[in-house]
Amino acid sequence: MRVLVVEDEADLRFAVVAALRGAGLAVDEAADLPAADEALFVTEYDCVVFDRMLPSGDALEYVRKLRGTGRTVPVLFLTARDTVTDRVEGFAVGGDDYLVKPFAVPELVARVHSLCRRAGVMRPPVQHFGDIEIDTARRLVRRGGVRLIVTSKEFAVLEVLTARADQVVPRVELIEKCWDEMAEPNSNVVEVLVSQLRRKLGDPCPILTVRGVGYRFVTDACR
Structure with missing residues (x-):
């Protein structure tokens, strides 16, 4: 299963990528939305992990446009914005999961695995x-x-x-x-x-x- 991690904070991106690779996932990384857009154009992913607030823009708006093109790849938002309204907005644009910073890395890995399984044909655990x-x-x-x-x-x-x-x-x-x-x-x-x-x-x-x-x-x- 292949995952794209979009996070501008280098240390956090390194930690997330390392944890997901350690869990057996193939992981590509991007530091901004243009790089993520290029990666999504050339590669089929089972899940994308987006930091919501990036220097290049709000990933929420990017995902809204992505869904408008018919792309159904599962999306997990990482964000420090933890109000109910923020979470509802994430789901409203087509996000599949929402994890608030700071988060436990094992929980992130478990959620990504779950979304990856959802991307394919559902099979018994x-x-x-x-x-x-x-x-x-x-x-x-x-x-x-x-x-x-x-x-x-x-x-x-x-x-x-x-x-x-x-x-x-x-x-x-x-x-x-x-x-x-x-x-x-x-x-x-x-x-x-x-x-x-x-x-x-x-x-x-x-x-x-x-x-x-x-x-x-x-x-x-x-x-």
Whole structure:
């Protein structure tokens, strides 16, 4: 899942981006509305986190115009403005969530995860593929009842693959959804991570390589 963070305060932006990346999300960042506009033009995001008051303008007005173009990407506003009227205005223009500063970073991460899930096809929080259990709410994976220790990035890749179970997921799509703009498309980061994930999932391995294209999560391999 890929997120855009729009925040002009460098230290706060760094902290938010680091926390979201630590939670397994691919995160791009922008310091103002023009940069955010460019990012949204070229990339499809699962969620956008806007600081409401930016030197380049009020993000509330930007989101109002964004919704007018038919864009439905979930939006979370970060703001120091905490009156009921402020919150109602945020929802009225098409915002999906509103978090008042100062905020607890774990709460922000949980809210962003929730909005990202809302952006896609709604799925139950706990899914079973044979003996493999994937808990998207708690970010846990079990096989045969045994918890597997996977990294946030490994979970993100597994989440994308299982969302398209028995279908081929192109390598480029995994990069777009699980890595941010700093990733080098020609590197072997995907291959290395999938190899690690296969070792942890054990045999029979449900992740097949479709040579020259990408990967497929095969439900028949789940006992």
